[in-house]
Amino acid sequence: MTADILIQVLVSGLLIGLIYALVAVGLTLIFGVMDIVNFAHGEFLMLGMYASFWAFALFAIDPIVALPLTALLLFAVGVIVYQTVIRRILKAPMLSQIFATFGLMILLRGLAQFFWKPDHRLIPHSLVSGNIALGPVQFGLPQFVAALGAVGVTGALWMFLHRTRLGTALEATAIDREAATLMGIDGQKMFALAWGIGAACAGLAGGLIATFFPIFPEVGSNFILIAFVVVVLGGFGSVTGAFLAGIIVGLIEVLGGFLVGPEYKTAIVLSLLLIVLLVRPRGLLGKA
Amino acid sequence: MTTGTNSSRKAMGSAALLALAAVLPLAITEPSQQNFLILILMGAQMGVAWNIVGGYAGQVSLGHAVFYGIGAYTSTMLLTTLGLTPWIGALAGGLLAAVFALAMGWPCFRLKGHYFAMATIAVAEIMQILVTNSDALEGAVGLYLPMDRNGWGALIFLSKLPYYYVILGLLVLTVLVSWAIERSHIGYYFRAIKDEPEAARALGVSLTRYKLIALSVSAFLTAMGGSFYAQKEMFIDPGSVFATTISIKIALIAILGGVGRLMGPVLGAVILITIEEYSRTLFGSTGSGTDMIIYAAMIILVAVFSPSGVLGLLGDLRRHLPGAKPAEVKTSAKEARP
Amino acid sequence: MNTAPLLAVDGLGKAFDGLIANRDISFVVHHGEIIGLIGPNGAGKTTLFNCLAGFHTPTTGRIAFEGHDITGSTPEAAAALGIARTFQIVRVFQSMTALENVMVGAMLRNKRVAEARDRAEDELAFVGLSHRADTPASDLTVSEQKRLEVARALATEPKLILLDEVMAGLNPTEVREASALVHRIHQRGIASIIVEHVMEGIMPIAHRMLVLDYGAKIADGTPAEIAENPAVIAAYLGE
Numbered sequence: 001m002t003a004d005i006l007i008q009v010l011v012s013g014l015l016i017g018l019i020y021a022l023v024a025v026g027l028t029l030i031f032g033v034m035d036i037v038n039f040a041h042g043e044f045l046m047l048g049m050y051a052s053f054w055a056f057a058l059f060a061i062d063p064i065v066a067l068p069l070t071a072l073l074l075f076a077v078g079v080i081v082y083q084t085v086i087r088r089i090l091k092a093p094m095l096s097q098i099f100a101t102f103g104l105m106i107l108l109r110g111l112a113q114f115f116w117k118p119d120h121r122l123i124p125h126s127l128v129s130g131n132i133a134l135g136p137v138q139f140g141l142p143q144f145v146a147a148l149g150a151v152g153v154t155g156a157l158w159m160f161l162h163r164t165r166l167g168t169a170l171e172a173t174a175i176d177r178e179a180a181t182l183m184g185i186d187g188q189k190m191f192a193l194a195w196g197i198g199a200a201c202a203g204l205a206g207g208l209i210a211t212f213f214p215i216f217p218e219v220g221s222n223f224i225l226i227a228f229v230v231v232v233l234g235g236f237g238s239v240t241g242a243f244l245a246g247i248i249v250g251l252i253e254v255l256g257g258f259l260v261g262p263e264y265k266t267a268i269v270l271s272l273l274l275i276v277l278l279v280r281p282r283g284l285l286g287k288a
Numbered sequence: 289m290t291t292g293t294n295s296s297r298k299a300m301g302s303a304a305l306l307a308l309a310a311v312l313p314l315a316i317t318e319p320s321q322q323n324f325l326i327l328i329l330m331g332a333q334m335g336v337a338w339n340i341v342g343g344y345a346g347q348v349s350l351g352h353a354v355f356y357g358i359g360a361y362t363s364t365m366l367l368t369t370l371g372l373t374p375w376i377g378a379l380a381g382g383l384l385a386a387v388f389a390l391a392m393g394w395p396c397f398r399l400k401g402h403y404f405a406m407a408t409i410a411v412a413e414i415m416q417i418l419v420t421n422s423d424a425l426e427g428a429v430g431l432y433l434p435m436d437r438n439g440w441g442a443l444i445f446l447s448k449l450p451y452y453y454v455i456l457g458l459l460v461l462t463v464l465v466s467w468a469i470e471r472s473h474i475g476y477y478f479r480a481i482k483d484e485p486e487a488a489r490a491l492g493v494s495l496t497r498y499k500l501i502a503l504s505v506s507a508f509l510t511a512m513g514g515s516f517y518a519q520k521e522m523f524i525d526p527g528s529v530f531a532t533t534i535s536i537k538i539a540l541i542a543i544l545g546g547v548g549r550l551m552g553p554v555l556g557a558v559i560l561i562t563i564e565e566y567s568r569t570l571f572g573s574t575g576s577g578t579d580m581i582i583y584a585a586m587i588i589l590v591a592v593f594s595p596s597g598v599l600g601l602l603g604d605l606r607r608h609l610p611g612a613k614p615a616e617v618k619t620s621a622k623e624a625r626p
Numbered sequence: 627m628n629t630a631p632l633l634a635v636d637g638l639g640k641a642f643d644g645l646i647a648n649r650d651i652s653f654v655v656h657h658g659e660i661i662g663l664i665g666p667n668g669a670g671k672t673t674l675f676n677c678l679a680g681f682h683t684p685t686t687g688r689i690a691f692e693g694h695d696i697t698g699s700t701p702e703a704a705a706a707l708g709i710a711r712t713f714q715i716v717r718v719f720q721s722m723t724a725l726e727n728v729m730v731g732a733m734l735r736n737k738r739v740a741e742a743r744d745r746a747e748d749e750l751a752f753v754g755l756s757h758r759a760d761t762p763a764s765d766l767t768v769s770e771q772k773r774l775e776v777a778r779a780l781a782t783e784p785k786l787i788l789l790d791e792v793m794a795g796l797n798p799t800e801v802r803e804a805s806a807l808v809h810r811i812h813q814r815g816i817a818s819i820i821v822e823h824v825m826e827g828i829m830p831i832a833h834r835m836l837v838l839d840y841g842a843k844i845a846d847g848t849p850a851e852i853a854e855n856p857a858v859i860a861a862y863l864g865e
Contacts, residue, residue: 037402037406085588085592088592089591089592092591092592094401094402095346095348095547096591096592097591098348098350098401098402098405099543099587099588099590099591100587100588100591100592102350102536102539102587103584103585103586103587103588103591104584104588105584106536106580106583106584106587107580107581107584107585107588109577109580110577110578110579110580110581110584111577111581112577113577113580114577114578114581118577217577221532225409225410225413228406228409232403232406261421263417263420263421264417264421266413266417267413267414267417267418270410270413270414271410271414273406273407273410274396274407274410274411274414277396277399277403277406277407278395278396278398278399281399281403
């Protein structure tokens with residue numbers, strides 16, 4: 001393997017890894033704030049993709065331009081999901097919580113399949129179509145922009161959590177719910193906020209990759225498992241951890257696929273999940 | 289104490305149900321309808337097997353298809369390469385699945401709740417990828433079962449009726465195993481592990497040992513179901529036996545009907561398979577998604593309102609009927625806590 | 627009565643990431659003794675319990691039970707050896723009846739369900755819960771659940787039982803009943819170490835008291851002795 005090929009592989013891994021990071025930060029935020037694993041997270045991404053698609057197909061809005069709209073829409077979806085379903089299972093046994101978000105996953109997929117049919121769709125062209133060649137390395141502009149977007153959103157999220165009052169309140173709820181309540185922070189509002197932001201992040205990721213990835217009802221399943229790996233590797237609840245882990249997972253996926261064979265890349269990433277769960281379940285930066 | 293009348297009433301109810309199931313296909317003779325009944329029995333068998341580890345012991349597996357697939361592939365490979373009768377092949381598949389369960393459970397049972405569920409998904413997905421890319425197992429192309437023989441020895445039949453009785457027998461076996469576990473010390477230990485694992489340890493219960501028992505017994509029975517699937521369909525491929533959708537379906541059947549209750553999954557299978565088949569005929573191709581919507585909505589409702597599934601709901605309803613004993617007035621510990 | 631100690635703890639210490647919860651604790655317990663374990667909040671009483679019952683591995687020191695070194699054993703092994711415990715925050719099996727809860731304990735020594743049931747009925751009677759045998763554990767009052775935990779622990783046929791604040795939150799009548807229960811346990815020849823804050827419950831019945839403060843043992847003597855011990859008085863006044 002030459003240096004050129006290695007660099008190409010690493011760049012591809014980095015780009016896809018940043019997308020994975022963006023999908024995962026929403027998932028880790030939800031878990032960090034309320035100890036619930038959202039099995040339906042991939043469906044928020046799927047809805048983001050469809051939002052972009054329909055904005056484009058019906059109103060000729062470019063997916064990149066539609067991003068703020070996508071974010072708002074998915075934020076609303078996240079809050080609605082929280083208010084209708086999640087709120088009622090906060091104190092339920094873990095079995096019920098798993099089943100509730102699991103049921104949500106199936107429900108959203110079923111709704112998407114019912115309304116939009118199982119056909120694979122593509123957005124044929126956008127502001128960011130085309131390829132870039134940088135020395136020996138080639139990559140698609142949509143992928144590059146998506147990765148940039150991921151960095152931007154993750155950075156904005158980090159700033160929000162650590163530099164704003166509302167965000168700090170959210171972090172406080174994540175660290176110690178009871179103490180936060182004692183300080184006057186409304187737990188219910190924080191939970192709804194976490195779901196809104198979490199869904200918006202996944203939706204933004206969907207909007208960003210809609211520029212190059214096929215759109216279909218089951219697309220969430222491609223990402224949810226990888227998102228889990230990222231969250232576990234990064235540490236449940238840590239946005240910084242999810243960011244770093246996303247990059248690592250992206251690199252491992254592409255590198256592994258290159259060395260062993262592309263048909264095995266998911267198996268390699270999942271093996272990483274098992275290894276982390278068994279060796280260091282709290283991941284890189286998670287709470288012990 | 290009402291255990292005497294209660295258990296004999298339950299026994300009579302089960303016997304009546306079994307008798308009904310035994311004569312049903314003699315009355316319902318149309319092949320596609322008999323197939324529908326067979327699908328229900330298959331679903332029930334998978335669900336009761338899952339219930340042993342997921343319902344009783346509380347270890348939620350969302351990757352049970354891995355055992356189903358091991359059963360299907362083992363008996364089929366033994367048949368096509370060695371000509372071994374599927375009756376023995378199914379047992380071999382069951383054994384292999386049980387051993388796999390031990391190997392997988394040993395490290396994974398350290399993980400709690402969500403983490404364990406995730407690990408099971410990962411294991412099943414990895415297995416599916418490995419089998420899909422395995423030349424020895426014909427990969428994505430799949431395996432066809434030889435059609436040159438039929439009859440009871442080969443477990444291949446020309447009409448649906450014998451298949452019905454085979455799967456009914458397997459279901460009865462699975463229910464009996466589940467029932468035997470439930471009333472033995474193993475069943476008590478399972479429930480203790482599910483409710484309060486640390487307290488169980490303080491009473492001398494080895495969590496790992498009993499979780500492994502639960503998973504391996506469940507795996508064995510699930511694998512036998514997989515072997516039956518292969519014999520009935522005459523064709524298997526990774527997508528039909530290892531897929532996550534199968535794992536989801538298995539868990540769904542148990543959850544819908546009533547986790548931790550003996551006959552819960554049977555009810556769950558009746559509901560789920562009925563919805564699946566009828567939405568298919570009503571709304572056309574499987575691409576409609578309506579069956580997914582309906583049973584997803586049901587599972588969410590069950591998760592939110594009644595973790596004990598539909599059977600639990602029915603039990604709660606029965607208590608509110610006239611003639612039922614009034615609930616005890618209580619200051620339960622839950623209310624006493626600040 | 628056997629004069630060799632049932633339990634011998636020597637220099638036991640337990641630290642969590644630098645926080646020292648127990649330091650250099652040594653004491654013995656004889657067969658059938660009632661030992662009260664008291665001390666201000668945060669003194670390390672529950673940590674000590676967890677070390678004895680196998681839920682924590684001590685960082686330093688040794689624990690010997692009936693002459694055998696059991697330092698760092700698992701909870702299951704400790705139970706099999708004859709050390710039973712209750713929990714500060716009650717952990718009854720919610721989906722089971724009171725009788726079934728105790729049966730799980732009885733099954734340690736006898737896996738046959740019918741015999742475990744008989745044994746469980748005896749223990750329920752011993753703690754005065756026979757009338758609640760078929761009640762779901764989740765429907766019992768707090769005081770009943772605490773007694774249920776005791777019955778469940780006794781069903782394992784222990785030689786030593788660790789009772790973690792069984793009297794907390796009880797009214798005076800219930801405290802007296804709990805003391806009487808501990809005394810009846812002693813009459814069966816079972817030793818007990820009882821963590822308590824409710825002094826009027828433990829002082830009258832304990833043979834000896836151990837006092838912890840800041841993770842260390844500051845006193846070891848009869849209730850009368852420690853009531854007059856200046857260090858003990860200071861520890862409680864100072865908190």
